[in-house]
Each structure stands twice: as C-alpha cells, then as structure tokens.
Amino acid sequence: xxxxxxxxxxxxxxxxxxxxxxxxxxxxxxxxxxxxxxxxxxxxxxxxxxxxxxxxxxxxxxxxxxxxxxxxxxxxxxxxxxxxxxxxxxxxxxxxxxxxxxxxxxxxxxxxxxxxxxxxxxxxxxxxxxxxxxxxxxxxxxxxxxxxxxxxxxxxxxxxxxxxxxxxxxxxxxxxxxxxxxxxxxxxxxxxxxxxxxxxxxxxxxxxxxxxxxxxxxxxxxxxxxxxxxxxxxxxxxxxxxxxxxxxxxxxxxxxxxxxxxxxxxxxxxxxxxxxxxxxxxxxxxxxxxxxxxxxxxxxxxxxxxxxxxxxxxxxxxxxxxxxxxxxxxxxxxxxxxxxxxxxxxxxxxxxxxxxxxxxxxxxxxxxxxxxxxxxxxxxxxxxxxxxxxxxxxxxxxxxxxxxxxxxxxxxxxxxxxxxxxxxxxxxxxxxxxxxxxxxxxxxxxxxxxxxxxxxxxx
Amino acid sequence: xxxxxxxxxxxxxxxxxxxxxxxxxxxxxxxxxxxxxxxxxxxxxxxxxxxxxxxxxxxxxxxxxxxxxxxxxxxxxxxxxxxxxxxxxxxxxxxxxxxxxxxxxxxxxxxxxxxxxxxxxxxxxxxxxxxxxxxxxxxxxxxxxxxxxxxxxxxxxxxxxxxxxxxxxxxxxxxxxxxxxxxxxxxxxxxxxxxxxxxxxxxxxxxxxxxxxxxxxxxxxxxxxxxxxxxxxxxxxxxxxxxxxxxxxxxxxxxxxxxxxxxxxxxxxxxxxxxxxxxxxxxxxxxxxxxxxxxxxxxxxxxxxxxxxxxxxxxxxxxxxxxxxxxxxxxxxxxxxxxxxxxxxxxxxxxxxxxxxxxxxxxxxxxxxxxxxxxxxxxxxxxxxxxxxxxxxxxxxxxxxxxxxxxxxxxxxxxxxxxxxxxxxxxxxxxxxxxxxxxxxxxxxxxxxxxxxxxxxxx
Numbered sequence: 001x002x003x004x005x006x007x008x009x010x011x012x013x014x015x016x017x018x019x020x021x022x023x024x025x026x027x028x029x030x031x032x033x034x035x036x037x038x039x040x041x042x043x044x045x046x047x048x049x050x051x052x053x054x055x056x057x058x059x060x061x062x063x064x065x066x067x068x069x070x071x072x073x074x075x076x077x078x079x080x081x082x083x084x085x086x087x088x089x090x091x092x093x094x095x096x097x098x099x100x101x102x103x104x105x106x107x108x109x110x111x112x113x114x115x116x117x118x119x120x121x122x123x124x125x126x127x128x129x130x131x132x133x134x135x136x137x138x139x140x141x142x143x144x145x146x147x148x149x150x151x152x153x154x155x156x157x158x159x160x161x162x163x164x165x166x167x168x169x170x171x172x173x174x175x176x177x178x179x180x181x182x183x184x185x186x187x188x189x190x191x192x193x194x195x196x197x198x199x200x201x202x203x204x205x206x207x208x209x210x211x212x213x214x215x216x217x218x219x220x221x222x223x224x225x226x227x228x229x230x231x232x233x234x235x236x237x238x239x240x241x242x243x244x245x246x247x248x249x250x251x252x253x254x255x256x257x258x259x260x261x262x263x264x265x266x267x268x269x270x271x272x273x274x275x276x277x278x279x280x281x282x283x284x285x286x287x288x289x290x291x292x293x294x295x296x297x298x299x300x301x302x303x304x305x306x307x308x309x310x311x312x313x314x315x316x317x318x319x320x321x322x323x324x325x326x327x328x329x330x331x332x333x334x335x336x337x338x339x340x341x342x343x344x345x346x347x348x349x350x351x352x353x354x355x356x357x358x359x360x361x362x363x364x365x366x367x368x369x370x371x372x373x374x375x376x377x378x379x380x381x382x383x384x385x386x387x388x389x390x391x392x393x394x395x396x397x398x399x400x401x402x403x404x405x406x407x408x409x410x411x412x413x414x415x416x417x418x419x420x421x422x423x424x425x426x427x428x429x430x431x432x433x434x435x436x437x438x439x440x441x442x443x444x445x446x447x448x449x450x451x452x453x454x455x456x457x458x459x
Numbered sequence: 460x461x462x463x464x465x466x467x468x469x470x471x472x473x474x475x476x477x478x479x480x481x482x483x484x485x486x487x488x489x490x491x492x493x494x495x496x497x498x499x500x501x502x503x504x505x506x507x508x509x510x511x512x513x514x515x516x517x518x519x520x521x522x523x524x525x526x527x528x529x530x531x532x533x534x535x536x537x538x539x540x541x542x543x544x545x546x547x548x549x550x551x552x553x554x555x556x557x558x559x560x561x562x563x564x565x566x567x568x569x570x571x572x573x574x575x576x577x578x579x580x581x582x583x584x585x586x587x588x589x590x591x592x593x594x595x596x597x598x599x600x601x602x603x604x605x606x607x608x609x610x611x612x613x614x615x616x617x618x619x620x621x622x623x624x625x626x627x628x629x630x631x632x633x634x635x636x637x638x639x640x641x642x643x644x645x646x647x648x649x650x651x652x653x654x655x656x657x658x659x660x661x662x663x664x665x666x667x668x669x670x671x672x673x674x675x676x677x678x679x680x681x682x683x684x685x686x687x688x689x690x691x692x693x694x695x696x697x698x699x700x701x702x703x704x705x706x707x708x709x710x711x712x713x714x715x716x717x718x719x720x721x722x723x724x725x726x727x728x729x730x731x732x733x734x735x736x737x738x739x740x741x742x743x744x745x746x747x748x749x750x751x752x753x754x755x756x757x758x759x760x761x762x763x764x765x766x767x768x769x770x771x772x773x774x775x776x777x778x779x780x781x782x783x784x785x786x787x788x789x790x791x792x793x794x795x796x797x798x799x800x801x802x803x804x805x806x807x808x809x810x811x812x813x814x815x816x817x818x819x820x821x822x823x824x825x826x827x828x829x830x831x832x833x834x835x836x837x838x839x840x841x842x843x844x845x846x847x848x849x850x851x852x853x854x855x856x857x858x859x860x861x862x863x864x865x866x867x868x869x870x871x872x873x874x875x876x877x878x879x880x881x882x883x884x885x886x887x888x889x890x891x892x893x894x895x896x897x898x899x900x901x902x903x904x905x906x907x908x909x910x911x912x913x914x915x916x917x918x
Contacts, residue, residue, distance in 0.1 A: 387846040
C-alpha cells in the first residue's frame with residue numbers, strides 16, 4: 001500500500017513540474033515572437049554599424065553599442081573585458097581579370113582572403129595551375145608550379161545534407177592555401193569561394209602563413225564560384241592564359257578591443273556560471289547579420305527574455321560577446337584565461353554561431369549522463385519543432401571552457417542557406433527572417449532555463 | 460532451437476532490407492542535390508512563364524510547358540485532362556489613398572481580392588469602420604455600417620509557432636469579408652493582408668459572394684500590413700477620414716483548361732495508383748515560385764528521380780499538376796470524378812503545396828495501421844533531418860481522393876517565411892533556395908519509393 005501511494009505522489013509531482021516547464025517555455029517563445037528585441041537589435045547592429053572586423057572603428061562602435069544596450073536591461077553587472085586583437089585591413093577594392101591574349105581580358109570577382117598580404121601596387125600577373133587538393137601540389141612539383149598562381153578549385157560537396165559538413169571538408173583549401181603553395185614556389189593563390197551557390201560573390205575567410213617570414217608570404221584571394229568555373233573552363237581550352245589581380249590589404253599592429261559581458265547573478269548558486277554568447281566581430285564585406293549579428297542579438301535577448309518571462313535564475317547567467325572570432329579567437333582565449341584565474345566554474349556554455357535561421361536543435365559536448373538528462377527534456381521542445389539533439393563538438397567560442405563536468409552547446413540551425421551568405425557581401429540584414437531569428441533566441445532561452453532550473457550532473 | 464533460428468533469419472532479412480532502403484534513399488537525395496531538375500524547371504516556369512492564374516494565357520503556356528517537359532522524361536503515359544475553369548482578371552493596377560481632409564491624401568498599397576467585382580470606373584470613396592472579426596459587425600449594426608467601407612484589421616497571430624495555423628485562423632476574414640459586410644449595407648471591404656511581416660505588399664486570395672446577385676456584390680481589396688497599421692492609426696485620430704480605392708477586376712466566363720498528368724505504369728500492381736502532385740495555377744501578382752511552382756517541379760522531379768535512381772515502381776506512379784486550385788479547385792474535382800468513373804484505386808496521394816522551403820516531414824490522413832507502418836520508416840529519414848510525421852489533414856488537391864484505406868499526405872516544410880511571400884508580388888524565383896527545393900523533391904521521392912515498395916495496410 002505504501003508503495004502505491006509513493007508512486008502516485010511521484011507521478012503527481014512530475015506532472016506539476018512538467019506542466020510548469022511547459023508553461024514557462026511557452027511564455028518564452030511567445031515573448032520572443034511577439035515582443036522580442038533580437039530583430040530590432042540586429043537592424044541597428046547591421047544597418048547602423050555594419051561589418052565590424054576586429055580592430056576596426058566599426059568593431060569599437062559595436063562594443064560601445066552592445067554595452068549600452070546591455071546596460072539598459074537592468075542586469076546585475078555589465079562590463080568590458082579588455083583584449084588585444086589583430087588588425088587586418090582590406091584597403092582599396094580588389095581587381096582581377098583573366099587574360100587570354102595580351103590586351104584581351106575578362107573581369108572576374110575576387111576578394112583578398114583575411115590575413116593575406118597585398119600584391120605589388122601594380123598587381124600580379126601569371127599563368128595558372130588548377131588543382132583540387134594539396135596532394136596535387138606534390139604530384140605537380142616545383143617544376144610545374146614555380147612562378148605561377150595556384151588555383152584551388154575543389155567545390156563544396158552539394159550531396160551532403162549538412163552544409164557545415166561540406167564546409168568542414170573544404171575550409172582547409174582556404175586556410176592553408178598560401179602556406180602549402182608557397183612551398184612549391186607559387187607566386188600567389190586563388191581559391192574557389194566556399195559556397196554551394198553559383199554566383200558572382202567572392203567569400204572571404206582567414207588564412208595562415210604559419211612561420212613564413214613576411215617578405216616570403218604570397219597573396220591569397222577568393223574567387224566567386226561562377227568565375228571559378230569560368231577560369232577552369234578557359235584553362236581547359238588554353239593552359240597558357242594569365243590571371244591578373246591586385247589587392248592592397250595589410251596586417252597592422254594589434255590594437256585594444258573588448259569582450260562585452262553582462263550578468264544576471266544567481267540567487268542560489270551565484271558561483272555556478274552559465275554562459276550564452278556569440279562573436280561580436282564579423283568580416284568586412286557584408287554587414288555580418290547572419291555571421292554573427294544573429295548570435296549576438298539572440299544571446300543578448302536570452303537574458304532579457306529570462307527577465308521578461310519572470311524567471312529568476314538560481315545560477316549566474318552571463319552573456320558574453322566575444323571579440324575576434326573570425327581571425328584570431330583572442331576574445332574567447334582571453335575570457336577563458338580570466339575565468340581560469342578567477343576560478344569561475346562554468347557549468348554550461350551555449351554559443352550561437354550558425355546564422356539566424358530556423359533553429360533545429362543543439363550540438364552537445366558533455367558527458368553521457370548530462371546528455372541523457374538533457375534528452376529527457378526533448379519532449380518540451382517538440383511543440384517548437386526542435387528535434388535535433390546530438391553529441392558532437394560545440395562551437396569555437398566556448399570550447400576552450402571545456403572541463404570534465406560541464407555542458408558545452410552549439411545552437412543548431414537550418415543550414416541550407418548559410419553558405420549562400422557566409423563571409424560574403426550579401427550577408428546583410430535583409431537576409432535574416434525575423435521569426436527564424438526570434439525562434440532561435442527562444443530556443444536558447446528555453447535550454448538555459450532548464451539547465452539553470454535542474455543543474456547539471458557532476459559525475 | 461527452431462525458434463532461435465527463426466529469429467536469426469528474420470533479423471537478417473530485416474537488416475538486408477533496411478540497408479537497401481537506406482542506400483536507395485541516399486541515392487535519391489544525392490541525385491536531387493547534385494543532379495536535380497527541380498530548380499531549373501522552376502527557373503523556367505517562374506521567370507519565362509510567370510504568374511498563371513486559371514484561364515490566363517500564362518496558365519495555358521504552363522500547361523503546354525509541363526506536358527512537353529513530362530514528355531521528355533520517357534514516362535509510360537503523359538496526357539492532358541480537360542477541365543473548365545473560372546477566369547477572373549485583375550485589370551489595370553489598383554489605386555488607393557486615405558483622405559484626411561478634401562485634397563489631402565496618402566497613397567496606400569492595395570490589391571483586389573480574387574473574385575472581387577470592380578469599383579465604378581471613378582473609384583469608390585467612403586468613411587471607414589475598422590473591425591477585428593465578424594461578431595463586431597453584428598454589434599455595430601446596420602446603423603453604423605451602411606454606406607461605409609468595412610476594414611477588417613485582425614493581424615495574423617505571431618505567437619503561434621506554425622504559420623499555417625496562424626493563417627488558418629485568419630483566412631475567413633478574407634474569404635467571407637464581402638459577403639458578411641454586405642449584409643449590413645457596407646459599400647466595400649478592405650482586409651489586412653495575411654502576412655506576419657510589416658511591409659508594403661498587399662497579399663491577394665480568394666473570396667466568396669455566395670448567392671449574392673452580381674449587381675449587389677461589393678468590391679473587396681487587401682491592404683498591406685504597414686498601410687493597415689497606418690489606416691488604423693489615422694482612424695484612431697479621426698474617425699471621419701475617407702478611404703478611396705479603384706479596381707478594375709472582372710469575372711469572365713469559364714474557359715477550357717487542363718490538368719497535366721504523367722504516369723510510370725506499375726510493374727506488379729498497375730491498377731494501384733499512387734499520386735504525387737501540386738497545383739499548376741498561381742495567383743497573378745508574383746510569379747508563383749513558392750505557391751506553387753515549387754510543388755509542381757518537385758512533383759515532376761519525383762518521377763524523374765525514381766527513374767534516375769534505378770527504381771522500377773511496382774505500382775503506377777502518377778504526377779498530377781492540378782489546374783485551378785487557387786480559385787475553384789476545379790482540376791482536383793475533375794481528377795477525382797474521372798478516377799471514380801474509371802474505378803481507379805488510389806492507394807496513396809502526396810501533395811506539395813507549402814512552398815519550396817526546407818522539408819520537415821509530412822501530414823498524414825490515413826488509418827492508425829498505416830500511420831504506424833509509416834512511422835516505422837522514420838529512422839530512414841533521420842539523416843535528412845526529416846522528423847515531423849503527424850496525423851492530421853492532407854492538402855486541398857488530394858483530399859477529395861480520400862477513402863477508408865488510402866494514405867493522403869501533405870509535404871510539410873519550414874513555414875516561417877511562407878507568408879512573407881504567399882499570394883504577393885514577391886513570390887518570385889529569387890525567394891526559393893535551390894537546396895531547400897531539392898531536399899523537398901528528394902523527401903517526397905523517398906516516401907513514394909517506400910510506399911510503392913511495401914504497399915499500404917488494407918484493414
């Protein structure tokens with residue numbers, strides 16, 4: 001008889017608790033969709049500030065703006081965390097053409113890859129060797145490459161369902177393009193843009209020169225997918241055609257910048273920190289609305305939505321807007337360093353850096369015990385069409401905080417359109433849908449609410 | 460011992476069969492994403508033909524084009540099914556303004572609702588009564604409405620996750636706007652556009668006059684959401700302001716048109732028909748890319764993808780492109796009538812009419828036995844992020860085929876952006892993402908393959 005009563009009591013309390021979570025999560029979504037701030041914030045950040053590469057004037061404007069907006073939310077603390085960041089400038093717009101015979105040219109669309117050196121002020125003209133991967137460099141050897149431009153033309157794999165997977169298998173072609181080709185005496189590299197669309201937009205991205213001394217670095221540029229196809233076709237017809245380009249970019253000295261941080265101090269466990277964030281810097285070609293204005297305004301709105309939904313967190317919830325994720329990760333490193341020094345225990349960190357598209361779920365980096373615990377909340381997300389809960393990596397900004405107990409999370413969005421805009425001039429405010437952005441902010445807030453309410457498993 | 464062997468055999472055969480389904484479905488998705496026809500077809504239908512309202516010249520061009528494309532696929536049969544359709548024409552572009560004092564006017568964006576009568580050639584000007592629902596007509600009564608324009612201004616509910624649900628609760632405000640207001644002596648109706656965005660685009664849609672004789676019908680127009688807000692604000696300041704509009708639309712006599720049908724005849728059960736389709740007609744303001752060019756080209760590509768993936772259907776698979784779904788449903792009715800006469804057993808019908816957005820799953824109208832059978836295939840769809848399997852209504856074009864055994868299905872897409880474009884001038888090719896469209900075609904094909912392979916439950 002006792003046993004029966006116990007069962008009834010447990011069932012009852014579970015029902016109450018589940019209903020209450022359902023109601024709170026419903027409130028969070030309704031708030032975000034009918035009274036959210038994320039879209040207005042994104043409008044300002046994108047259209048009034050714009051692209052904000054680390055070290056730029058716009059990046060400093062974004063820091064000041066974000067701090068001032070967080071100040072207005074009535075959080076317990078808002079502050080700037082100083083961090084030195086690299087400063088690379090694009091200079092005057094790049095210019096390029098294919099030359100079939102002297103004087104007969106076809107203009108193509110390129111942009112310098114981030115971190116690249118300039119060409120000479122007269123530009124650079126040379127024959128082109130087209131390859132698909134680094135192995136071909138070795139096969140071709142110095143005799144076929146020296147003095148030429150290496151053209152990396154491996155397309156992203158359209159057959160993969162997950163565009164981030166296609167990106168992952170393509171990004172080393174960008175990142176190591178110059179360092180690998182210069183080993184064989186190439187004078188420059190041109191890389192096919194990482195996009196699944198055929199269009200005229202070059203997509204930038206960061207490259208590395210490793211330890212190559214500055215005078216030996218070769219310029220690197222991205223070319224639009226349509227122009228990459230054009231160049232490839234023309235090379236098939238005639239290997240002796242030339243490619244000309246001119247770019248004026250430059251790496252300057254590091255400058256002072258900041259992470260922007262706001263906190264709601266926990267009522268019960270103020271020393272257990274939960275982080276939600278995204279990177280505040282962006283590339284310079286568009287206005288960085290999807291990458292990562294969306295993640296910035298969603299993260300800011302998580303704290304506002306918690307307050308607006310009447311939730312008083314037990315744990316300390318921090319929004320962290322990281323500086324310099326695109327070309328250095330200095331902000332994330334600095335945050336982790338300081339947290340370690342202050343012995344701040346981060347039990348949870350959630351990053352949004354997959355564009356302001358319809359949220360589909362989360363990637364988790366955590367123990368099985370924590371993952372299973374989180375999986376038990378999955379039904380709470382079903383009414384919002386959030387179905388994707390997977391154990392895999394989190395995101396660049398928060399992965400440094402990893403320890404054996406904590407839960408690191410990346411918001412997972414519908415990624416089909418992401419690389420249409422990624423690092424290109426069309427990554428602008430108009431490409432973001434208000435509801436999709438707001439659903440992302442609500443989905444993040446719902447997870448933060450649940451983890452704050454129930455804690456994590458420490459095993 | 461016998462029992463043990465039996466279990467092993469069953470497990471083995473299930474594994475083989477499951478692997479093979481996985482491989483086939485993988486092939487279908489890869490085909491669609493790397494070698495699909497849907498996007499090229501949509502480019503032609505949208506940009507070279509354009510909006511194709513029933514009875515229009517463009518609709519006839521679309522019929523001829525679709526037949527010719529199907530002819531080129533090497534199907535077993537392709538034919539046109541004649542059907543008489545209504546012909547409504549918009550005439551010269553509508554014009555409207557709000558007048559605060561005589562001569563002081565503000566232009567606003569409207570469009571005639573489908574099926575509406577014209578205003579007089581000089582236009583119509585009157586005071587405005589703003590309401591949110593039909594009940595308010597009764598409360599206000601003839602004394603407050605007679606001689607005035609009724610302005611229905613209930614917005615779509617942004618707090619709902621499913622935009623189709625928000626549409627469903629708003630569409631009667633359009634459809635019955637004129638018939639309800641004319642009971643109280645209104646001279647015209649203006650209806651807030653069914654969109655969740657605030658913008659300047661009026662969205663059209665069909666209305667009914669029921670049995671009202673033509674000379675007593677009052678004109679009905681949709682106004683953009685921004686202008687609806689403007690009008691509402693101005694009415695709050697001054698109830699005596701006037702609204703002027705002029706529209707030149709007209710209902711003409713019915714004309715001959717066609718459903719376009721193609722068939723792969725089944726190798727084992729040729730008399731069991733499986734239908735996949737969408738409506739070929741569209742509204743006239745945009746080029747009907749999402750509504751429903753997407754469904755048309757996806758349905759066409761299902762048959763092509765089956766062939767390209769080496770699948771020889773056991774059952775007869777038909778693509779049916781229905782004419783006149785937007786303002787009459789004559790094509791769907793005609794198809795059902797003919798099928799009934801010929802005693803054609805449709806075991807399955809799948810419609811795509813939710814835009815060319817990322818597919819999320821399906822709505823099913825079928826028995827529990829069939830639904831549970833289909834649910835057992837859910838894991839096969841997981842790699843493609845297809846997670847939504849729900850028993851609910853199907854879609855307008857196929858629901859007439861309902862019988863006690865069969866399975867009627869609506870493709871379910873990510874609907875957040877759908878009503879940004881629905882029935883408005885921005886429903887154009889550029890608003891469709893290639894990969895999202897192709898994923899939809901593959902998802903449809905995968906379900907058709909599974910149902911064809913395993914059949915349905917007849918209980």
